[in-house]
Amino acid sequence: MTKPSLRRLVLAICAPLAALGLNASANSDFPSKPVRIIVPYPAGGVVDSLARLIGNKMTAKYGQPVIVENKAGAGGGIGTDYVAKSPPDGYTLLMVSPSHAVAPLFQKSIHWDPVQDFRGIAGFGAIPNVIVVHPDVAARTLSEFLELSRTSAAPATYASSGIGTSSFLAGELLVQTTHVPLTHVPYKGQPEAIHDVIAGRVDMMPMSTSLALPQIRAGKLRPLAVTTQQRASALPDVPTVAEAAGLPNYDVATWLALLAPSKTPEPVLQALSDGVAEVIAQPDVKAKFQELAIEGQPLTGAEFDRYLEKEVGAWALVVRQAGIKPN
Known part of the structure; x- marks a missing residue:
């Protein structure tokens, strides 16, 4: 093999490895700037309260501000659309409840998909x-x-x-x-x-x-x-x-979860998931969950993704049977 060919081979092998090293370094430093949790509902509700609890605890953990922003309107559609279009870097997250699963069934103007356009970070149980x-x-x-x-x-x-x-x-x-x-x-x-x-x-x-x-x-x-x-x-x-x-199959709860845009890198998702798991295991957070009447076991991001897919299918059937058409 000639020296130029050998040089090209070495570069071809080393360049991807170097990129991986840079990505790993970047992810190990996450977060290096403020993180935002978007609440697509008005302030004062339970989703807002949970976001602020988690945000405060993550701020203390990371040493970076985790800021809660309310972007209400269109049944949660405005704030959700904002996150769906945000850079998938882990710095713009979304706190959701059941309206996330069904909003596209009611509004023609919604172009995001509740399953395909987001990845779970954590499910917090249900109220x-x-x-x-x-x-x-x-x-x-x-x-x-x-x-x-x-x-x-x-x-x-x-x-x-x-x-x-x-x-x-x-x-x-x-x-x-x-x-x-x-x-x-x-x-x-x-x-x-x-x-x-x-x-x-x-x-x-x-x-x-x-x-x-x-x-x-x-x-x-x-x-x-x-x-x-x-x-x-x-x-x-x-x-x-x-x-x-006398309705044995009736079951509705306000589940709560934290999501990120779907193309967020896996190491960043894992870092966020691990961080949230650590936060919600703290005794004072567990006590606050009781105060908020949150029941059930927390879910990992992957577990919540599977749960959400089932929820979307179940409520799509209810909406279809009701004859409700998107406006």
Whole structure:
């Protein structure tokens, strides 16, 4: 072999190895600048609260600011689109809940795919929703409420934090499985919806347990049933929808997860996943999870990716059966 040929061979072998070394070095230094967690919902909700908890803990761990930014609108679509189009470098992340799985089913303007355009970093468990009514509503059980709506001149109303959110899905599934008419009243977020339910402007709302608990304890809301198949540990005396209305397959929860754009390098995803796992294992974080009523086991990024794919398929069927078309 001639010397020029040998030189080219050595360069061909060494260049990729050098690139790998640079990538490994870059990833070992991650993060080297501030990280942002985008919350695609208004401030004050449970997704926002979780993002700020995780962000503060990751800031302490990394020594770099982890900043939470709220980019609300379009049922979470605006903030999600922003992250989908962000550089896949691990510095722009997305905190999500069930609306992430279904938003493209409701909005023609959405061009991102909940599965294909994102990778999981961690799943944090789920918060049971609880169906609540204003105390003036003449129903003390879910069965009584459904009968009231069935026999009234006008259907009862239910609030949600927006089309495609967990509260909307819980209400729509209730309509489908009971065949009882309910009029949907969407809001931009849970805080606004809760305000109107407490004021008596809307009859009912399936809302996250963590936000409902203070209002239930203050006597401002009455719980009828939790939407998961198991009773909520925070409300052990409140029956499930399955128990209260004889619907054994009814199951809706507000799951929570942290995602990154799909082309984020694997070492960066792993570094983030390891960091989050370390954070949520801390005793004070576990205590805060209990305060937020988050139940169930955390998931790795890969485990959440598989879970999300199943969720998308299941809710696509519900939406199709409801005859809902994207706007």
